[in-house]
Amino acid sequence: DIQMTQSPSSLSASAGDRVTITCRASQSISNYLNWYQQKPGKAPKLLIYAASSLQSGVPSRFSGSGSGTDFTLTISSLQPEDFATYYCQQSYSTPRTFGQGTKVEIK
Amino acid sequence: QLQLQESGPGLVKPSETLSLTCTVSGGSINSSSYYWGWIRQPPGKGLQCIGSIYYSGSSYYNPSLKSRVTISVDTSKNQFSLKLSSVTAADTAVYYCARTVLAAAERFDPWGQGTLVTVSS
Numbered sequence: 001d002i003q004m005t006q007s008p009s010s011l012s013a014s015a016g017d018r019v020t021i022t023c024r025a026s027q028s029i030s031n032y033l034n035w036y037q038q039k040p041g042k043a044p045k046l047l048i049y050a051a052s053s054l055q056s057g058v059p060s061r062f063s064g065s066g067s068g069t070d071f072t073l074t075i076s077s078l079q080p081e082d083f084a085t086y087y088c089q090q091s092y093s094t095p096r097t098f099g100q101g102t103k104v105e106i107k
Numbered sequence: 108q109l110q111l112q113e114s115g116p117g118l119v120k121p122s123e124t125l126s127l128t129c130t131v132s133g134g135s136i137n138s139s140s141y142y143w144g145w146i147r148q149p150p151g152k153g154l155q156c157i158g159s160i161y162y163s164g165s166s167y168y169n170p171s172l173k174s175r176v177t178i179s180v181d182t183s184k185n186q187f188s189l190k191l192s193s194v195t196a197a198d199t200a201v202y203y204c205a206r207t208v209l210a211a212a213e214r215f216d217p218w219g220q221g222t223l224v225t226v227s228s
Contacts, residue, residue, distance in 0.1 A: 034214040043203055043218035044154065050212040087154060091213035095169040098154040 002026050002090050006099035012107040019075040021102045023088035028068045032092035035064055035073045038101075039084045047086075048073065078104070109134040111204050111219035119198075119226050125191040129204030129219060136185045137162045142207035143187045144215060145178060147200040155200075159207050160187055194226045 003026040013019050023033065031051035036044035046055045048064035051071055061076040075082055083106055088099040115127035129143070136143060144159035158168035160178045168176045172191070180187040191198060201223050205215040 032212040034212055036215075043205075043221050044215070045218070046214055046216040049208075049214045049216075053211065055216065089154075089214070094167060095171070096156045096213070098156075100153050 001095055002029060002093055002097055004088055004090055004097050004099040006086075006088060006102045008102060009100065010103040010105060012105045013078050014107045015078055015080055017078045017107075019078050019082075019104060021073045021086055021104075023066075023071045023073070023099050025069045025071075025090055025092075029090045029092035031067050032090055033064075033066065033071050034089045034091065035062075036087045036089065037082075037084045038087065044087060075104075109206065109217060111206065111217065113202060113204050113219045113222040115222060115224070117223060117225060119194055119224060120228050121195055121226055122193055125189070125194050125198060125202075125224055125226075127189045127202055127204075127222065127224070129187050129189075131185045131187075131206075136180065136187065137182050140209055142167075142209060142213075143180065144205050144207045145189045146203045146205060146215065146218075148203070148221075149197075149200040157189065157191075157202075196226050198224070199226045200224060 005024045007022045033051045035048040038044040052064045063074050085101045085103045087101050110132045112130045119125045142159040145157040158178050160166040160180050166178050175192045177190040201221040203218050203221045205218040
């Protein structure tokens with residue numbers, strides 16, 4: 001199985017901050033990388049697919065980059081509704097696997 | 108707008124079989140562009156893919172669960188189902204169903220709201 005490792009596991013930030021979350025794959029996955037946002041008690045929501053493509057309806061302050069083994073999710077200006085847990089997921093090989101999550105908390 | 112809704116018992120006894128159904132509304136499960144999948148999340152933990160099924164019945168299972176999992180599809184009801192046998196407390200989780208989009212990077216979108224299944228006697 002491909003292991004996905006996110007860093008940091010949690011972070012504290014203020015509204016308006018620029019936030020970057022990193023996801024590293026245990027082997028090259030090209031650009032087969034997706035990002036999800038999960039709020040407490042809710043299902044995950046797709047934000048970014050194919051490493052850098054913004055899902056329809058997702059605010060443009062979210063962006064993704066990377067290829068191979070290293071990927072980033074950036075929130076350009078953190079909004080109150082962005083406090084949540086973020087997961088990366090690879091779709092290069094089966095079984096599809098997720099990172100352990102990064103919790104973004106209010107500072 | 109496509110919506111998915113999980114249903115099934117919230118409490119299952121150890122060694123028994125967990126059975127859940129996902130009902131798809133606002134779109135047809137009969138599409139060559141999608142698989143239909145199950146993902147679970149133990150309380151306070153991360154996400155694990157269980158498996159997926161195509162409208163034709165072709166399915167894929169996570170090897171770590173394969174010996175205990177069966178996913179089936181009923182196109183007449185626009186539903187797909189999950190059965191997980193010989194459950195233990197480790198199978199306690201929120202179970203989500205989701206559409207698997209087969210384009211570019213395969214991704215899960217949208218998801219059902221999830222249903223908590225507790226394994227306990």
